[in-house]
Every structure is written in C-alpha cells, then in structure tokens.
Amino acid sequence: MIDVKDINHTFLLGKKQNETALTVLKNISFSVDKGDILAITGKSGSGKSTLLNIIGGFMKPTSGSVFIKERNVTNLNEGEYADFRLDNIGFIFQNFQLIPSMTAYENVELPLVLKGLSEKERVELTEQTLEKVGLSNYHHHYPSELSGGQQQRVSIARTLVIEPPIILADEPTGSLDSETEQEILDLITGLNQDLGITFLMITHDEEVARIASKQIHIHDGEIVKEEVSA
Numbered sequence: 001m002i003d004v005k006d007i008n009h010t011f012l013l014g015k016k017q018n019e020t021a022l023t024v025l026k027n028i029s030f031s032v033d034k035g036d037i038l039a040i041t042g043k044s045g046s047g048k049s050t051l052l053n054i055i056g057g058f059m060k061p062t063s064g065s066v067f068i069k070e071r072n073v074t075n076l077n078e079g080e081y082a083d084f085r086l087d088n089i090g091f092i093f094q095n096f097q098l099i100p101s102m103t104a105y106e107n108v109e110l111p112l113v114l115k116g117l118s119e120k121e122r123v124e125l126t127e128q129t130l131e132k133v134g135l136s137n138y139h140h141h142y143p144s145e146l147s148g149g150q151q152q153r154v155s156i157a158r159t160l161v162i163e164p165p166i167i168l169a170d171e172p173t174g175s176l177d178s179e180t181e182q183e184i185l186d187l188i189t190g191l192n193q194d195l196g197i198t199f200l201m202i203t204h205d206e207e208v209a210r211i212a213s214k215q216i217h218i219h220d221g222e223i224v225k226e227e228v229s230a
C-alpha cells in the first residue's frame with residue numbers, strides 16, 4: 001500500500017553562499033501493507049518526523065520516491081497532494097491540533113465542509129464518527145473543556161470522518177498519561193482491525209510500539225533494524 005524507495009534528505013542550513021548541509025535521511029526504503037500498523041522508532045533527532053512529513057506530502061525529499069496505492073506521490077504538486085490527502089491520508093498529532101474556537105462536533109465536521117458534502121451527509125457522518133470514538137455526549141464541548149484523552153478522540157474522529165485508508169500518527173499518545181494512552185491505543189487497534197485502516201506511527205515508547213505489526217528503527221537517518229511481529 002505504501003512503498004518508500006531510497007529516500008535521502010538533506011537540509012541546507014544558514015545563509016545562501018554560506019550554507020552547510022545536514023543529511024537527516026539516508027537510503028530509506030521500506031514497504032507497508034494494507035492493514036499494517038507500522039511503528040517508526042528512534043531517538044530524538046533521528047529523522048522520524050522528517051520521514052513522516054515526506055510521506056504526508058508536506059516536504060519533498062532530496063531524492064527518492066514514495067508510492068501510495070501505487071501512485072508516485074513524490075511528483076504531485078501542493079494542490080494535487082492536498083486533494084490526494086483528503087481522499088487517502090488522515091493525520092493524528094501529539095498535541096491534537098484541534099481548533100480551539102470550534103466545538104468537538106464542529107472540529108469533526110470541518111473536513112466534510114472542505115469536501116463539500118451536504119449538511120444532511122455531514123450531520124450523519126459527524127454523529128456516527130463521534131459515536132465510534134465514544135464521544136456522543138460531548139458534541140458541544142470546546143477542546144478546552146475536554147481531557148487530553150477526549151481531545152485526542154476528537155482529533156481521531158476528525159481524521160476518521162473522511163474514512164481514510166491510511167492514518168499517519170506523530171506520537172499520538174505522547175502527551176497522555178499511561179491509562180489514557182492505553183485507551184487511545186485500544187481505539188487505534190480497534191480501527192485497524194474493524195475498518196482495516198493502515199497506520200504509520202512515530203513513537204519512542206515501547207508500550208506504543210507493542211501494538212505494531214511491523215517496526216522500523218531509525219538511527220542517525222538510517223534504518224538500523226526492521227522487525228515484523230509474530
């Protein structure tokens with residue numbers, strides 16, 4: 001479903017004419033099958049977020065290609081990638097990235113507004129999705145009126161509402177306590193098993209990596225270990 005082929009990435013730092021090059025990804029290749037949960041592990045600064053940003057189309061790699069559903073997405077321009085994302089890729093972030101001035105319901109409904117769905121379709125899908133994440137009674141709450149775990153559920157619902165086949169998650173439980181972390185991991189595992197959603201997840205937490213079907217470990221921009229769970 002996702003094929004990452006020979007990705008290299010170098011940042012140029014400093015002023016023009018006086019730049020220094022920092023290579024943060026070296027010859028990264030791996031593939032993810034439909035229904036996998038892939039954990040990308042590695043210490044701070046190893047290049048995990050850069051890799052996820054490249055796969056999510058927010059950055060172009062210096063060289064190499066990413067194929068998603070057999071399409072070479074590295075060649076897409078910004079607008080084309082935005083359309084591709086809306087149909088194929090959801091995102092979950094450590095700090096939830098909800099819009100504070102919108103209620104839980106409005107946050108979840110937003111991608112459907114962007115997709116141009118009718119109000120009737122939006123109501124149905126938004127209500128169903130909030131129910132799937134266990135937040136039927138929280139439609140009118142603003143993010144500041146919700147716990148961290150509830151906010152992450154809203155952010156998962158916001159991504160789920162467009163029914164993406166793939167979800168990219170950057171430390172999805174990084175700011176939650178261990179009990180809440182387990183609830184969110186159960187939700188992710190359930191979505192993977194029940195809806196067949198493929199997850200790519202950055203984590204430095206062994207507990208989180210444990211739910212993965214496959215793990216790649218990055219050190220200084222290189223894959224140094226690849227493991228498939230039994």
Ligand SMILES: Nc1ncnc2c1ncn2[C@@H]1O[C@H](COP(=O)(O)OP(=O)(O)OP(=O)(O)O)[C@@H](O)[C@H]1O
Pocket residue numbers: 011012013022024042043044045046047048049050051
């Ligand atoms: N926009 C940028 N410009 C220059 N250097 C960058 C940029 N983004 C990241 N880097 C550098 O690239 C390296 C890899 O960063 P990256 O954020 O991918 O690591 P990470 O493994 O996700 O770290 P963390 O776990 O702390 O989030 C770091 O040395 C970082 O300083």
